[in-house]
Amino acid sequence: MNFDRSEEQQLIAASIERFVARDYGFEARKRIVASEKGYSDAVWHAMAELGLLGLTIPGEHGGLGGGAIEAVSLMEAIGDALIVEPWLPCVGVASRLVARAGSAAQQSSILPRVADGTLKLAFVEGSSALRASRRGDDLRVSGVVRGVAGADAADRLVVAFRHEDRVALALVKPASPGASTVPLRMLDGTRAADVALDQVPIAHDAMLAASRSVQDVIDEALDFATALVCAEGVGAIASANAATLEYLKTRQQFGVPIGAFQALQHRMVDLTIELEQARSMAALACSSVDLVRDARTRVRNVSAAKVRIADACRRVSQESIQLHGGMGMSDEMKVSHTFRRLTVIAQQFGDADRHLARFAALDGEDVQ
Amino acid sequence: MHPPMDLEYSADERAFRDEVRAWLRANLPSALRDKVVRYAPLTRDDLLAWHRILAGQGWIAPAWPREWGGTGWTVVERYIFEEECGYAGAPPLLPFGLMMCAPVLLKFGTDAQRQRFLPRIYRGDDFWCQGYSEPGAGSDLAALRTSAVRRGDRYIVNGQKMWTTLAHMADWIFCLVRTDASGERKQDGISFLLIDMRSPGITVRPLMLMDGHHEVNEVFFDDVEVPVDQRVHDEGKGWTVAKYLLGHERMNTARIGTSRRELAQLKRFAAAQRRDGRPLVDDTRFRDRLSRLEIELTALSITNLRFLDALRGGRAPGAEVSMLKIKGTEIQQALTELMLEAAGPAAFALERADGAPLDDPMLAAIARRYCNMRKTTIYAGSNEIQRNIIAKQALGL
Numbered sequence: 225m226n227f228d229r230s231e232e233q234q235l236i237a238a239s240i241e242r243f244v245a246r247d248y249g250f251e252a253r254k255r256i257v258a259s260e261k262g263y264s265d266a267v268w269h270a271m272a273e274l275g276l277l278g279l280t281i282p283g284e285h286g287g288l289g290g291g292a293i294e295a296v297s298l299m300e301a302i303g304d305a306l307i308v309e310p311w312l313p314c315v316g317v318a319s320r321l322v323a324r325a326g327s328a329a330q331q332s333s334i335l336p337r338v339a340d341g342t343l344k345l346a347f348v349e350g351s352s353a354l355r356a357s358r359r360g361d362d363l364r365v366s367g368v369v370r371g372v373a374g375a376d377a378a379d380r381l382v383v384a385f386r387h388e389d390r391v392a393l394a395l396v397k398p399a400s401p402g403a404s405t406v407p408l409r410m411l412d413g414t415r416a417a418d419v420a421l422d423q424v425p426i427a428h429d430a431m432l433a434a435s436r437s438v439q440d441v442i443d444e445a446l447d448f449a450t451a452l453v454c455a456e457g458v459g460a461i462a463s464a465n466a467a468t469l470e471y472l473k474t475r476q477q478f479g480v481p482i483g484a485f486q487a488l489q490h491r492m493v494d495l496t497i498e499l500e501q502a503r504s505m506a507a508l509a510c511s512s513v514d515l516v517r518d519a520r521t522r523v524r525n526v527s528a529a530k531v532r533i534a535d536a537c538r539r540v541s542q543e544s545i546q547l548h549g550g551m552g553m554s555d556e557m558k559v560s561h562t563f564r565r566l567t568v569i570a571q572q573f574g575d576a577d578r579h580l581a582r583f584a585a586l587d588g589e590d591v592q
Numbered sequence: 593m594h595p596p597m598d599l600e601y602s603a604d605e606r607a608f609r610d611e612v613r614a615w616l617r618a619n620l621p622s623a624l625r626d627k628v629v630r631y632a633p634l635t636r637d638d639l640l641a642w643h644r645i646l647a648g649q650g651w652i653a654p655a656w657p658r659e660w661g662g663t664g665w666t667v668v669e670r671y672i673f674e675e676e677c678g679y680a681g682a683p684p685l686l687p688f689g690l691m692m693c694a695p696v697l698l699k700f701g702t703d704a705q706r707q708r709f710l711p712r713i714y715r716g717d718d719f720w721c722q723g724y725s726e727p728g729a730g731s732d733l734a735a736l737r738t739s740a741v742r743r744g745d746r747y748i749v750n751g752q753k754m755w756t757t758l759a760h761m762a763d764w765i766f767c768l769v770r771t772d773a774s775g776e777r778k779q780d781g782i783s784f785l786l787i788d789m790r791s792p793g794i795t796v797r798p799l800m801l802m803d804g805h806h807e808v809n810e811v812f813f814d815d816v817e818v819p820v821d822q823r824v825h826d827e828g829k830g831w832t833v834a835k836y837l838l839g840h841e842r843m844n845t846a847r848i849g850t851s852r853r854e855l856a857q858l859k860r861f862a863a864a865q866r867r868d869g870r871p872l873v874d875d876t877r878f879r880d881r882l883s884r885l886e887i888e889l890t891a892l893s894i895t896n897l898r899f900l901d902a903l904r905g906g907r908a909p910g911a912e913v914s915m916l917k918i919k920g921t922e923i924q925q926a927l928t929e930l931m932l933e934a935a936g937p938a939a940f941a942l943e944r945a946d947g948a949p950l951d952d953p954m955l956a957a958i959a960r961r962y963c964n965m966r967k968t969t970i971y972a973g974s975n976e977i978q979r980n981i982i983a984k985q986a987l988g989l
Binding site for chain 1: 598600602605859879882883886888890892894895901905919976983987988
């Protein structure tokens with residue numbers, strides 16, 4: 225048992241901290257969110273320089289070969305600073321699918337370019353919304369998937385679609401004939417896109433041919449992403465709590481700081497406990513996707529974590545605003561942006577109800 | 593070198609856990625285990641029987657210094673031992689002698705006091721209780737008024753203690769008493785006395801609770817003579833002793849092992865109960881509450897390990913113990929609540945009016961248990977007091 229960060233993790237965390245302090249203050253973030261693209265090429269480049277884009281990409285493809293555990297510091301920083309660059313959709317999800325399901329040629333042509341920041345990916349989960357039909361040697365895929373995170377910026381889409389009652393994965397260029405994307409500005413300041421495919425041809429060499437079931441690869445990648453977003457949630461919760469505690473100590477009413485009132489103190493304590501419980505479950509999720517071989521235990525642990533983090537996101541976000549009073553709702557206050565991100569995280573990769581169902585369906589032994 | 597973020601016990605710790613498990617399987621009497629699992633009240637003999645079995649094995653006081661019988665276990669091993677005992681359904685160890693009076697004697701007592709009391713506590717010769725709360729001093733403990741007036745080599749004690757757990761079984765009581773009422777702060781002028789329950793002038797009156805059991809008492813002191821050599825630490829320094837005990841709280845305060853066992857029990861029970869022709873455990877509304885409770889318990893078990901890991905790394909536990917108390921007791925209560933709802937209205941039949949035993953005494957025990965466990969968020973520093981501690985110590989509010 226050991227919950228301390230390794231030396232390598234501490235170094236990564238320290239470099240992320242310096243990067244955020246230098247490049248990603250609240251004002252800088254506002255400018256990025258308001259910009260035309262909604263993310264910063266300079267920031268993306270800086271993340272590549274720091275090795276963050278290759279953090280979870282295999283070493284033989286120019287990455288650091290880390291797992292979810294190695295990404296915890298980064299995810300917490302993304303949650304804390306509300307970084308809107310599409311690290312999670314591109315590196316956390318889509319590149320993982322390529323690493324797990326791609327051919328050697330696909331991996332070596334794509335992954336090094338993700339790691340060095342010259343290629344962005346996004347994952348289009350269309351296993352029920354997208355259908356393929358055969359046309360000669362090629363498949364043609366049609367359908368619409370809404371609100372795909374990072375698809376606005378992606379140079380390649382990793383698309384899951386249904387073909388003859390099986391789920392398949394393929395690489396699709398957003399500029400392919402028949403493909404169109406409509407960029408979206410989301411509640412939490414991130415960008416996404418509606419992706420519409422109309423008879424888009426999928427060449428044979430664009431298929432990601434997993435040796436295992438494609439569905440298993442997707443499930444595993446989404447569990448990985450779920451564990452990561454749990455860690456991001458912890459960073460955002462910690463940030464909201466720090467802002468709220470600071471406000472309780474400085475805001476004066478009735479001649480005293482409002483933190484002198486026991487009714488508010490006890491609520492702040494409960495938020496602190498929420499953070500600790502969420503942190504414990506994020507640790508469980510991240511270590512499970514990295515270390516647990518048995519899929520049932522992995523799924524159960526990840527879903528348990530997502531339920532707990534979703535509950536904590538709701539409670540902490542709502543209470544933060546309440547304890548800030550009207551100021552908490554102001555666009556000028558960072559906490560209102562953290563609120564929005566926490567609202568999204570609660571539902572990202574499945575809300576509490578969905579994960580409760582998944583957790584309960586696999587009951588048997590104790591978790592862990 | 594550990595891998596980072598390792599949630600598992602080490603190989604040595606797992607071997608230790610297996611050893612404890614095997615020993616419990618072989619040495620925990622099934623009659624005692626059955627009583628614990630069925631929520632039956634434990635007698636003084638039950639409690640002492642288990643105490644003496646552990647003493648015989650040398651495992652009754654792991655945290656004590658080795659010279660007094662401690663095991664020399666690490667904090668993690670101590671935690672594993674306590675959680676395994678809880679999971680196995682062992683009777684609880686009463687903390688008053690082992691975990692409260694003894695640490696106080698070790699820290700503040702004289703050699704003579706240690707020689708006199710520690711071996712007897714270890715062997716289970718004396719059954720101890722705790723004289724803290726009074727009618728006017730609950731959460732505001734320092735408002736206590738039970739007085740001790742020095743007369744020669746004795747104190748004359750007058751007053752009343754309340755909510756005294758198992759005083760009716762106890763041989764000794766350790767008390768906070770007021771030796772000086774003239775102090776500026778109410779925390780001044782308090783002293784810590786060890787009092788023989790057989791002393792003339794002590795009356796124990798049961799306080800019957802809503803679960804129908806006799807667990808707590810009022811203890812009246814009427815000109816009770818206490819030799820001065822039964823005062824621990826200096827006169828007027830009782831509050832220092834009380835605060836030391838607060839900081840000496842145990843890391844098993846969340847009682848994860850016990851709650852894990854009760855959760856497994858609840859699952860089996862809910863699988864056997866039927867609602868609308870289906871097992872209750874398959875009812876989505878019930879199932880969701882059960883799942884959330886299990887998830888909260890899992891989270892707390894990891895939180896507990898994280899705090900333990902920090903403690904092992906040399907960081908002193910402070911507000912962490914308060915968090916464990918709050919969450920642990922909330923979970924304990926929620927377990928009894930779900931159990932009560934799983935049992936349904938049949939659980940409200942406490943006994944047959946003609947005195948014959950009920951067909952299923954477990955059902956009535958569930959209702960009594962639900963009532964009894966309301967105590968957990970009130971005792972040992974109410975959860976509101978725990979929140980005050982966290983607000984002050986951890987948050988600086």
